[in-house]
Amino acid sequence: MLHRRIYQFVIVYLIGMTFLFLIKYVLNLSDYVIPSPGEIWHTTCHVFARYLFDVMDTLSVAIIGHILSICLATIVGIIGRLTTWVGSFIKVAAYNIQAYPIVAVAPIIFILLGDGLSSRLLIAAMICYFPLLLSFIGILSEPVGHIEHFYEVTKRMSWHLQVKIRAFENMNKLTTVIVGSATLAIVGTIVAEFIAASAGIGYSIRIALYQSDLAKILVALFLIGICTSLYLTCLEWLGYLTRKRWEV
Amino acid sequence: MHRLEKFQIFLAKILVRQKIPRLCLIAASILAAFFSGGCGKKADKGLEHLTYRLKWLFNISVVGDLYTDVHGIFAEQGLRVTIKEGGPERDAIKELELDHAQFGVASADQVIRAVSKGSPVVVIAQLFQANPLQWIYRPQKICIEAPEDLKGKTIGITYGGNDETIMRALLSKYKIMNNEVRFFSVRYDYTLFYEGEVDLWPIYQNAEGVVIAEKLRKAGEEVSFFNPDAFGIRFVSNSVITTQRMLKERPGTIQKFISALLQGWREALDPGNKEKSVATIHQFDRDTPIKIIRQQLEATRMLMKPSPEIQIGRIDVEAWKQTERIMLEQKLISGPVSVERILRPYIKSRSNFIMLPNPE
Numbered sequence: 001m002l003h004r005r006i007y008q009f010v011i012v013y014l015i016g017m018t019f020l021f022l023i024k025y026v027l028n029l030s031d032y033v034i035p036s037p038g039e040i041w042h043t044t045c046h047v048f049a050r051y052l053f054d055v056m057d058t059l060s061v062a063i064i065g066h067i068l069s070i071c072l073a074t075i076v077g078i079i080g081r082l083t084t085w086v087g088s089f090i091k092v093a094a095y096n097i098q099a100y101p102i103v104a105v106a107p108i109i110f111i112l113l114g115d116g117l118s119s120r121l122l123i124a125a126m127i128c129y130f131p132l133l134l135s136f137i138g139i140l141s142e143p144v145g146h147i148e149h150f151y152e153v154t155k156r157m158s159w160h161l162q163v164k165i166r167a168f169e170n171m172n173k174l175t176t177v178i179v180g181s182a183t184l185a186i187v188g189t190i191v192a193e194f195i196a197a198s199a200g201i202g203y204s205i206r207i208a209l210y211q212s213d214l215a216k217i218l219v220a221l222f223l224i225g226i227c228t229s230l231y232l233t234c235l236e237w238l239g240y241l242t243r244k245r246w247e248v
Numbered sequence: 249m250h251r252l253e254k255f256q257i258f259l260a261k262i263l264v265r266q267k268i269p270r271l272c273l274i275a276a277s278i279l280a281a282f283f284s285g286g287c288g289k290k291a292d293k294g295l296e297h298l299t300y301r302l303k304w305l306f307n308i309s310v311v312g313d314l315y316t317d318v319h320g321i322f323a324e325q326g327l328r329v330t331i332k333e334g335g336p337e338r339d340a341i342k343e344l345e346l347d348h349a350q351f352g353v354a355s356a357d358q359v360i361r362a363v364s365k366g367s368p369v370v371v372i373a374q375l376f377q378a379n380p381l382q383w384i385y386r387p388q389k390i391c392i393e394a395p396e397d398l399k400g401k402t403i404g405i406t407y408g409g410n411d412e413t414i415m416r417a418l419l420s421k422y423k424i425m426n427n428e429v430r431f432f433s434v435r436y437d438y439t440l441f442y443e444g445e446v447d448l449w450p451i452y453q454n455a456e457g458v459v460i461a462e463k464l465r466k467a468g469e470e471v472s473f474f475n476p477d478a479f480g481i482r483f484v485s486n487s488v489i490t491t492q493r494m495l496k497e498r499p500g501t502i503q504k505f506i507s508a509l510l511q512g513w514r515e516a517l518d519p520g521n522k523e524k525s526v527a528t529i530h531q532f533d534r535d536t537p538i539k540i541i542r543q544q545l546e547a548t549r550m551l552m553k554p555s556p557e558i559q560i561g562r563i564d565v566e567a568w569k570q571t572e573r574i575m576l577e578q579k580l581i582s583g584p585v586s587v588e589r590i591l592r593p594y595i596k597s598r599s600n601f602i603m604l605p606n607p608e
Contacts, residue, residue, distance in 0.1 A: 031365035033342045039365075111439050198407075198433040207408030211580070212339055212361060 005229045013222055035215035043215035048223075051204060051216075055223040058189050058200040059231060061117065065124030066185035069132055070178060072125070077136030078163055091137055098130035102191060110196040120192045120200065127188030128181040135177040139170045168246055175239030179232055186228050295328035296501060299349040301340040303486055305333050306532040307455050308544035309380065312552075312560075313353075315521075315528050316512025325504040341369050344491050350498075351505055356484035356571040356587075357410045357580070363590055364581040370495055370590045371568075372506050373488040373561035375513070378551045380485060381411055383448040383474040384457055386464070390447050392474050395422040401447040404434040411450035414483045417574040418476045448474060454547035458540055482567035483574060495592065510561040517549045517560065563593040 024034040031039050080090040106123055113119045140163060147165050151157040167174060193202025201220050208216035302310050313331055316322055322329045332349070334340065340352025341362045353375065354362075362369050383403065385392060390401060395418055405412040419426065432446045438460060441449040451457045453473050461471045476483070488509065494502060516525045526541045533541070553560055565588055572587045 027346070029345055030362070030367040032362040032367040033345050035365075107437060110435065111437055115433070115435065196435045203407075209337070210406065210408035212342075212358065 005233050006226065009225045009229045013225060017218070032212065033214075035218070040215045040218055043213070044219050047216055047219055051201060051220055051223050054199070054201040054204050055220070055227045058193060058202065058224075059186065059227050061120045061200065062124050062182075062185040062189040063231065065121050065189060066128055066182055068121070069125040069129035069181070069185070073129055073132040073136045076133055077140045078159070080133075080137040081141035081163075081166075087137075087141070091134075094130055094133045094137070098134070102127055102188065103195065106192060106195045115196050115198050120189055120197050123192035124185050124188040127191070128184035131184060132177060132181045135173070139173055139177075140166050142166065142170070144169045171239070171243050171246065175236065175243075178239070179235045182232055182235055183228060186224070186231070190224070294326070295323065296326055296504075297328050297330070298351060298501070298505065299330045299332060299343075300505075301332045301338065301343050301349040301352040302334040303338075303340060303353040303355065305335055306529075307536070308529055308533075308541060308548050309452065309455055309486070310353075311525050311529050311545065311548060312375075312513030312516040313509065314532055315516035315525055316509050318528050318531070319512070319515070319524070321508045321512045321515070322505075325508040327501075327504055327508060329505070340489060341367055344369060344489065350494055350501070351488060351490050353486050354489050355410060355486055356568060357413060357575060359487065359489060359590070360572050360575055360581060360585055360587055363585045363587065364583070368492040369489050370492055370592050371487045371489055371563060372502060372592050373510060374484060374563045374568075375487060375561070376485040376551050377554050377558055377562065377564065378475075378477050379414070379483050380452045380454045380457075380548075380551050381414065381450060381483075382453040382457065382476070383415075384441070384451045384453075384460060384471055385448045385474060386444075387470055387472045389444065392448075392472070395419070395424065395479050398448075398474075399424060399428045400430075402430040402432050402445070404432045404441065404446045404449040406434050406450065409450075410483065413574060413578060413580065414476050414481055415450075416578060417483070418479060418481050420577065421480065454544055454551055458543045458547055459536070462540060462543070481574075482564070482570045484564065484567045484571045487563075488561075506561070513552065513560045517545075517552055519549075561593075563591050565591060 020034050021037065023029070024036070035043070076090055076094075080087045080094075102123060105126070106119075109119050109122055113122065144165050147169070148157065148162065151161060151165075189200065190202035190205070193200035194206050195202075197203050201224060205217055205220050208214075208220070300313065302313060304310070306314065310331075317329055317331050329351075332338075334353065339358070340349060340354045341358060343349040344352055345367060354369075359369055359371060391397060392401075398419070403415060405415050416426075418424075419429065432440070434446075434450060438449060440446045441460075442464075451460065451473075453475075457473060464471050488506065490502060515521050516528070522542070522545065525545055526538055529541050529545075530536070530538055536544070568587050568591060572581075572585060575581050576584060
């Protein structure tokens with residue numbers, strides 16, 4: 001699973017690079033606009049270790065933010081599944097808050113929380129939380145009639161049993177949503193770092209942009225892609241293990 | 249008769265002759281109008297179309313550029329110039345290479361970086377004669393009379409930005425070690441400066457500098473500006489650029505453009521045209537009060553024309569060479585680029601602008 005994801009990413013990356021070089025040589029553009037392969041190699045040798053560390057930093061924040069948002073979405077999803085006023089209020093709030101672009105909200109967060117870990121974590125969690133929440137509410141509020149009916153008739157139904165049944169029956173959907181939101185967590189962290197943080201790969205990309213150094217950005221994109229692939233594979237593997245365990 | 253009207257009559261004749269319903273005629277006219285785009289503007293007839301990409305958003309730092317356009321000085325030279333705002337994600341040099349623009353504004357560090365990577369860019373005028381990038385501070389809290397006074401202070405810098413380069417060059421020149429000051433990574437909001445956590449904050453003195461000084465004055469606080477230029481760090485800021493291809497293939501266009509642009513700047517900074525210039529900026533920058541724009545205009549004049557004998561647009565070759573040296577010392581470029589070879593200064597002769605020989 002891992003090697004397939006990695007080589008698929010490498011193929012996509014190489015296609016992108018080929019396209020860039022094609023533009024460079026057809027339009028006769030200088031290395032300032034699109035760096036040459038030699039310059040990219042030279043830059044890779046120069047910044048690889050530093051950028052790898054930065055990507056790991058970003059990934060660690062993204063993972064923590066992702067876990068936080070999964071926990072939060074589960075709790076709110078359990079409350080929101082109820083067909084009460086609170087449930088519908090949570091849904092409306094989630095839809096509305098999701099509509100705000102994070103770049104507009106981020107400066108407020110940075111003013112309040114500073115440019116440290118907490119801001120990056122919050123923005124990462126915010127970006128992946130709302131899509132997660134909407135899916136969780138949808139999944140957890142959908143009754144599994146043929147199973148739930150038995151427990152209801154025998155009066156053995158409790159809220160946690162109901163949640164378990166619905167989660168088990170929709171495990172594939174839940175895994176897909178969690179894996180999908182992982183990329184959002186990474187994007188969120190990078191955006192947060194780009195806007196105002198002073199660490200992580202987003203911050204390094206911002207510096208490279210100030211210096212108009214596309215070679216550095218291409219190296220950063222490669223590392224982000226590899227690390228994202230690794231994380232997504234881990235999540236898929238965890239989903240697979242959970243399914244197997246529950247089936248037993 | 250205009251081209252569009254001719255085309256519509258031509259279409260009508262064909263359609264009537266072939267007895268195609270009137271509905272088709274209407275549809276064809278709409279399509280013709282849609283595809284003909286800007287052809288309908290009579291004022292543009294015979295004008296040469298150009299695109300000019302600025303370095304930053306529309307504010308006081310581009311007063312001359314906007315004045316030239318709004319008051320028809322480009323049109324007098326037979327040019328129709330589309331002025332495009334810049335911004336952090338815009339790069340005029342890249343747009344010139346991709347032919348999305350014919351002229352642009354870039355700072356010297358951008359130009360030198362581009363030249364070091366083989367970009368065919370040339371500089372035809374230098375806008376700011378003194379760099380507007382300075383550091384704002386509170387004189388009631390700290391006293392900065394010489395660079396040595398920076399020791400022990402918290403200095404805001406944008407990592408990767410040219411303020412970092414300037415500050416490091418200054419510290420290096422005055423043998424101040426990096427561990428003798430505290431650097432603080434700055435962002436777009438000034439909260440930490442307002443709160444007094446950062447002693448010196450990088451700022452464009454003629455633009456945000458005036459706004460922040462006014463805010464602090466209202467709060468009963470005085471401000472001063474620390475100017476590295478005054479201590480021998482001559483790091484060139486905004487300059488007008490074009491490409492070598494333009495220089496070779498359309499020298500007449502460059503002459504007309506630079507002639508109009510520098511005339512526009514001269515008029516915009518002429519104290520007699522103060523209110524016209526203020527109104528021009530206010531037309532594009534509605535958020536800044538007129539009172540502030542007046543102050544900003546004064547500050548901009550001092551940076552564009554620090555003394556009467558300096559011509560607007562003069563290229564300060566020595567300052568460019570120093571900028572290159574600073575970038576070399578800080579390893580921001582891999583080797584010397586002999587920046588003087590891409591400087592193409594224009595001077596005003598009796599009736600027109602002529603290009604001076606390359607200073608090299």
